[in-house]
Amino acid sequence: MDMRSYMTRKLIYVLITLFAIIAFNFFLFRVMPGDPVRILVPKGVTPEVREMIMAKFYLDHPLWEQFIHYLVQVFTLDFGFTVSVPPKGVPITDMLGPPIMNTVLLLGFGTILATWWGIWLGRAAAWRRGKLADTVGMAFSLTFYSMPTFLFALIMVMVFFGQLHWFPRGDPYSMNYQNEDLLGKIWDRAYHLILPVLAYTIEMMAQFALIMRSSLTDVLTEDYIVTARAKGLSDKQILKTHAMRNAMLPVVTVTAISFGWAIGGDIMVEMVFNYKGIGLLTWDAVLARDFPVLQALFLIMAVAVLIGNFIADIVYMYLDPRVHI
Amino acid sequence: MRKGINRFLFVGLIALCASVLAVPIGGVTSIVTQASAATTPVSTLTIGYMQSIDSLNPYVGLNDASYVFYGMVYDALDVIDNQMNATPDLVKGPTLADGVWAVPNNTGDPDMVGMPYGSVWQYNLTHDAYWSDGEPFTADDVVWNIWLNAAPTHYKTMWAYQPYSYYMEQAKKIDDYTVRIYFWDRATGEPKAAAYAYLLSIPMLPAHLLQNKDYSDIGMNWTGVFTQDESPNMPIVGTGPWMGTPSLYSEWMAGDHITLVKNPNYFWKVDKGLNYTIKFDRIVMKFFADPTSMVLALENKEIDVAEFPPTAYQAIKNDVKDGKVQNITTFDGPKITQWWTEIDFCMNPNSGVGTNPSRLDPVIRQALQMATNKQYIVDNQYLGFADPGTTIIPPINSYWHYQPNATEMFNYNLTAAANLLTANGYVDIDGDGIRECTISSPAVERGLVPEKTKLIYNMEVRKEYPEEKLIAQYLQQEWAKIGVQLNIQVYEEVKLATDAYSYKYDTLIWYWSADVDPNYQLFVLSTQAIGGWSDNMYSNPLYDRNYSLSVSEMDKAQRRVYVDNCQKIFYDDSAYIVLAYAHQTYAWRNDTFTGWGNWTTDPGRSLDNFWMGNPIWFDLEPITKTTHTTSTPWTLIAGGAIVAAVVVVAVVFLVMRGRKKEGSLKKSPLGE
Numbered sequence: 002m003d004m005r006s007y008m009t010r011k012l013i014y015v016l017i018t019l020f021a022i023i024a025f026n027f028f029l030f031r032v033m034p035g036d037p038v039r040i041l042v043p044k045g046v047t048p049e050v051r052e053m054i055m056a057k058f059y060l061d062h063p064l065w066e067q068f069i070h071y072l073v074q075v076f077t078l079d080f081g082f083t084v085s086v087p088p089k090g091v092p093i094t095d096m097l098g099p100p101i102m103n104t105v106l107l108l109g110f111g112t113i114l115a116t117w118w119g120i121w122l123g124r125a126a127a128w129r130r131g132k133l134a135d136t137v138g139m140a141f142s143l144t145f146y147s148m149p150t151f152l153f154a155l156i157m158v159m160v161f162f163g164q165l166h167w168f169p170r171g172d173p174y175s176m177n178y179q180n181e182d183l184l185g186k187i188w189d190r191a192y193h194l195i196l197p198v199l200a201y202t203i204e205m206m207a208q209f210a211l212i213m214r215s216s217l218t219d220v221l222t223e224d225y226i227v228t229a230r231a232k233g234l235s236d237k238q239i240l241k242t243h244a245m246r247n248a249m250l251p252v253v254t255v256t257a258i259s260f261g262w263a264i265g266g267d268i269m270v271e272m273v274f275n276y277k278g279i280g281l282l283t284w285d286a287v288l289a290r291d292f293p294v295l296q297a298l299f300l301i302m303a304v305a306v307l308i309g310n311f312i313a314d315i316v317y318m319y320l321d322p323r324v325h326i
Numbered sequence: 327m328r329k330g331i332n333r334f335l336f337v338g339l340i341a342l343c344a345s346v347l348a349v350p351i352g353g354v355t356s357i358v359t360q361a362s363a364a365t366t367p368v369s370t371l372t373i374g375y376m377q378s379i380d381s382l383n384p385y386v387g388l389n390d391a392s393y394v395f396y397g398m399v400y401d402a403l404d405v406i407d408n409q410m411n412a413t414p415d416l417v418k419g420p421t422l423a424d425g426v427w428a429v430p431n432n433t434g435d436p437d438m439v440g441m442p443y444g445s446v447w448q449y450n451l452t453h454d455a456y457w458s459d460g461e462p463f464t465a466d467d468v469v470w471n472i473w474l475n476a477a478p479t480h481y482k483t484m485w486a487y488q489p490y491s492y493y494m495e496q497a498k499k500i501d502d503y504t505v506r507i508y509f510w511d512r513a514t515g516e517p518k519a520a521a522y523a524y525l526l527s528i529p530m531l532p533a534h535l536l537q538n539k540d541y542s543d544i545g546m547n548w549t550g551v552f553t554q555d556e557s558p559n560m561p562i563v564g565t566g567p568w569m570g571t572p573s574l575y576s577e578w579m580a581g582d583h584i585t586l587v588k589n590p591n592y593f594w595k596v597d598k599g600l601n602y603t604i605k606f607d608r609i610v611m612k613f614f615a616d617p618t619s620m621v622l623a624l625e626n627k628e629i630d631v632a633e634f635p636p637t638a639y640q641a642i643k644n645d646v647k648d649g650k651v652q653n654i655t656t657f658d659g660p661k662i663t664q665w666w667t668e669i670d671f672c673m674n675p676n677s678g679v680g681t682n683p684s685r686l687d688p689v690i691r692q693a694l695q696m697a698t699n700k701q702y703i704v705d706n707q708y709l710g711f712a713d714p715g716t717t718i719i720p721p722i723n724s725y726w727h728y729q730p731n732a733t734e735m736f737n738y739n740l741t742a743a744a745n746l747l748t749a750n751g752y753v754d755i756d757g758d759g760i761r762e763c764t765i766s767s768p769a770v771e772r773g774l775v776p777e778k779t780k781l782i783y784n785m786e787v788r789k790e791y792p793e794e795k796l797i798a799q800y801l802q803q804e805w806a807k808i809g810v811q812l813n814i815q816v817y818e819e820v821k822l823a824t825d826a827y828s829y830k831y832d833t834l835i836w837y838w839s840a841d842v843d844p845n846y847q848l849f850v851l852s853t854q855a856i857g858g859w860s861d862n863m864y865s866n867p868l869y870d871r872n873y874s875l876s877v878s879e880m881d882k883a884q885r886r887v888y889v890d891n892c893q894k895i896f897y898d899d900s901a902y903i904v905l906a907y908a909h910q911t912y913a914w915r916n917d918t919f920t921g922w923g924n925w926t927t928d929p930g931r932s933l934d935n936f937w938m939g940n941p942i943w944f945d946l947e948p949i950t951k952t953t954h955t956t957s958t959p960w961t962l963i964a965g966g967a968i969v970a971a972v973v974v975v976a977v978v979f980l981v982m983r984g985r986k987k988e989g990s991l992k993k994s995p996l997g998e
Binding site: 049050053054085086087088089090091095096098099100155158159162163166170171172173174176179271272273274275277281285288289290291 | 372377379381386387483546548549571573576577578579581582583585610612614615616618619622623625628789816817818
């Protein structure tokens with residue numbers, strides 16, 4: 002199968018899955034218990050107001066018409082209005098902007114750094130298997146992998162904000178942000194990102210390190226590595242050209258899914274750092290039973306994971322030529 | 327080539343890391359530099375909240391943070407002063423009697439023919455108030471606001487201020503600065519005296535901008551913010567001491583904080599004298615998801631004041647006492663909003679699947695009241711920052727509070743509670759520790775539930791108030807001792823509010839706060855409030871009769887008799903178990919602002935005073951804290967670049983030195 006056919010097939014799969022997700026997302030929230038009008042307006046609903054609300058949200062139409070309407074809304078990025086999570090009664094599309102921006106910055110940088118450092122640490126540990134570097138590297142990884150995120154994040158806040166005053170306590174930006182010029186805004190955000198990104202990165206890099214070490218350890222015992230050595234290749238060439246390329250496959254899968262999930266935010270990190278991202282919004286929306294917001298969030302997360310997997314498939318093809326045979 | 331790129335990437339990475347490490351150094355440098363290079367110093371009072379403002383529309387918002395916000399940007403006809411007495415706001419001063427009075431019905435006034443005394447009130451308005459967009463505030467605004475709330479076609483939809491508007495018929499303009507409001511019995515259409523009319527805490531919204539909007543749009547959909555077309559650069563138009571900035575809406579959407587700026591032309595300076603000048607520039611309302619973050623923010627001067635949950639407050643208080651933190655003052659005392667927490671029993675027999683209507687039997691509720699150790703809750707869950715609750719008007723409102731006598735009181739007594747249930751046919755038949763309803767139980771006799779229905783109830787609590795979850799867990803243990811099972815559900819307050827006002831729940835822990843006149847609190851538990859403010863569908867004709875009399879009785883002493891009766895009846899019905907009269911638990915920095923005053927002797931200056939016109943705004947004075955409207959972080963960038971360059975040079979040097987030492991290759995991990 003050539004590359005074009007492979008990509009086309011994958012793209013069709015993605016579109017079918019996307020449609021299934023949209024349909025599931027629509028029907029899931031239609032079978033939830035409760036009166037949607039009551040959720041929208043807890044008090045003082047006269048019959049006229051009820052009618053008005055039902056019409057406004059297209060709830061007075063048959064289900065199939067509602068579904069068509071929903072499809073149109075999704076493809077025009079119109080997710081309706083927030084009903085119970087603050088800010089109440091505003092367009093969800095407008096409201097999602099700031100938390101998505103915050104989360105993409107936090108988890109995007111965090112995932113890049115975690116992947117990079119995790120691979121580096123895992124590679125170093127596998128290459129020096131059984132030695133001090135391996136022991137220390139794995140102890141580091143296991144410690145942070147098993148430590149509750151909120152605890153580690155809280156310790157970072159206490160030390161770097163509470164004691165040393167090096168970094169801000171949290172928040173996506175300072176309270177003077179709106180008055181800053183562009184450069185000031187970039188700097189403000191960067192300064193506020195450091196602690197949460199580090200907290201997230203150190204927690205996340207452990208899993209990349211563990212997978213990388215395990216995968217590379219297996220690969221290094223393969224026959225083709227012995228062959229390469231027998232051919233007279235240097236250790237560096239063997240590691241880069243033969244071992245790492247094969248050992249990277251499971252890491253690519255985890256990385257792709259992590260990037261997909263990155264849009265979903267990290268509730269614990271966001272809560273401790275008071276960082277208004279998608280994680281915190283999801284948490285609030287679940288507790289507030291704000292179904293339109295949840296519907297939009299689930300769709301965005303599902304689409305992000307789909308895209309992540311699609312990219313992983315492409316990277317697989319590059320790393321492992323057997324994939325598109 | 328690849329090798330070159332890798333080396334380039336490596337140095338780039340090191341530079342990136344170095345820049346990151348340079349940030350705190352740059353940050354410290356910038357603080358020093360900004361202090362001297364500032365061009366526009368702005369004094370800001372930053373207040374921390376554990377809730378976000380749920381709506382900028384005063385007809386939609388529900389939580390206290392929202393009401394504080396409305397109290398900053400809008401005015402009412404009259405407000406609460408330092409001593410918790412009603413005082414003029416938009417009505418003419420200096421005393422309340424100059425601005426508001428019940429029109430006498432014995433002076434031959436043609437308006438008053440056949441009208442009982444107290445059914446028409448006159449409000450003489452200030453001539454000095456202006457909307458923040460420059461338009462004058464006049465009688466037309468008052469007439470429109472009363473029409474918005476009270477017109478028969480609007481009343482149900484405009485639920486937010488129903489405790490005031492239920493008995494309002496209409497407002498008439500006498501002249502540009504004089505208004506009369508007519509009161510009636512909405513059920514019969516007859517004129518009716520309204521003793522509470524001296525204090526109407528309804529925020530006045532700008533008629534000139536809103537009168538073309540549909541009332542249901544204002545009551546249900548409007549975000550509370552004007553568009554650029556409607557009001558250029560002025561998203562909120564009020565007459566209040568604070569104004570929104572053009573970025574208010576985007577700040578609110580982002581959810582981190584909102585900024586308000588001083589109204590330079592606030593009319594109190596003219597009306598009440600120069601003492602009523604605001605001495606700082608901005609207020610920032612900062613929202614937190616976690617109390618620990620808020621404590622750290624206060625300790626590090628990020629915020630100036632906040633009210634903390636009991637545990638966090640106790641920690642701050644201890645730290646202050648032990649000298650671990652400096653320049654922080656703590657204050658706890660009865661809440662002036664008359665805040666109390668209660669267990670609500672839903673009185674709707676059709677409360678839906680998964681609920682247990684046996685709770686409608688007052689015997690069960692009284693037994694549960696007796697199985698609730700309020701002193702324990704005060705001591706342990708509120709850490710002493712509360713008083714045990716009894717009736718629906720708290721002791722801080724001492725004139726109107728009714729304290730049940732010894733025979734009326736449901737004291738904590740598990741044995742008596744268990745005996746009461748047993749005597750009424752609620753017994754544990756199957757021996758699983760949970761009582762069931764039997765044929766002789768009132769709940770079965772009244773057809774509320776079938777026989778053998780177990781006494782199992784759901785209890786909803788708010789996640790924003792961790793102490794309430796602890797209370798529910800404690801009640802779960804205590805009530806189990808008398809054979810009643812409690813299942814706890816933790817929700818965000820907005821979800822709990824939806825269930826409460828839909829009357830679809832068993833029990834929940836929530837709160838009330840009310841203004842200083844008893845009308846507000848008594849109204850919300852009356853039958854008239856069902857479908858509006860009533861959160862449990864309580865209805866008792868005897869209560870309603872006494873409430874109605876308390877509204878129309880113009881003699882204060884006689885009115886008190888009816889108010890007492892209402893409290894007695896409600897306490898005996900136990901449709902609420904009033905758990906505790908919670909205290910306010912504030913901590914503020916005393917090195918950033920002065921003028922906090924004494925909140926014990928002047929309770930009205932607490933930040934809890936959300937009824938508009940809080941006197942504290944005029945007394946607070948900044949000490950040193952200034953922030954800057956613009957700042958280009960060139961110093962930070964230069965500092966960061968220097969540090970980054972030094973680190974890069976050092977790393978490159980170390981790498982080069984390391985390469986030189988790589989003469990002999992170490993033992994390969996792939997074997998010899």
